[in-house]
Amino acid sequence: MSKRFNPTIMAVSKEFEELWNTLFQERVRHDVDTSDECAPNNLSWIEYWKQETNNCDFSAGSPICPSCGKTKPAREFVGAHVIDKSNKKYICPTCKDCNSKYKGDNAKAHWFNVKKSLLISIPR
Ligand SMILES: [Zn+2]
Known part of the structure; x- marks a missing residue:
């Protein structure tokens, strides 16, 4: 295989990744100080979150935490408050470690991608 094809493949896969992210992913961070809000x-x-999404992935098995990218047991997940660039708020499952780690200024500095299908709006 010739090396001269690689830049083309790289460019296409980069474009594909960007398109994929636009269609199916949202860039979010943990919200700051949400402790007084109740479901x-x-x-x-x-x-x-489970009730609204009917998502069986998080009832059993070992899902991946979108915030740290680690595989964790389902019981270690909580419904984290997250916020996107336009200040829209959602509930998203993340591991307990991330939920307690990313507070205040830590939260503001930690952006991550999450599948749009994992996000639900916060009821008002
Ligand atoms: Zn995590």
Whole structure:
């Protein structure tokens, strides 16, 4: 295989990655200070998230935390408050470690990509 094809392949795959991200991913960070907000019906945020999404991936097995990229047991996930660049707020499952690590200024500095299908709006 000739090396001269590589720049083309790299350019196409870069474009594809950008398109993919635009279509299916949202860039978000943990929201700052959300401790006083409660989910409806006395649910925890992760319970509320499961109810709204019907997502079985997080009921069993070892999902990947979108915030740190690590595989963790499902029981270690919480419903984290996240916010996108236009200040829209969502609930997104992340591991407990990330949820407690990214507070205040730490949260502001840590942006990550998450599948749009994992985000739900916060009820008002
Ligand atoms: Zn994590």
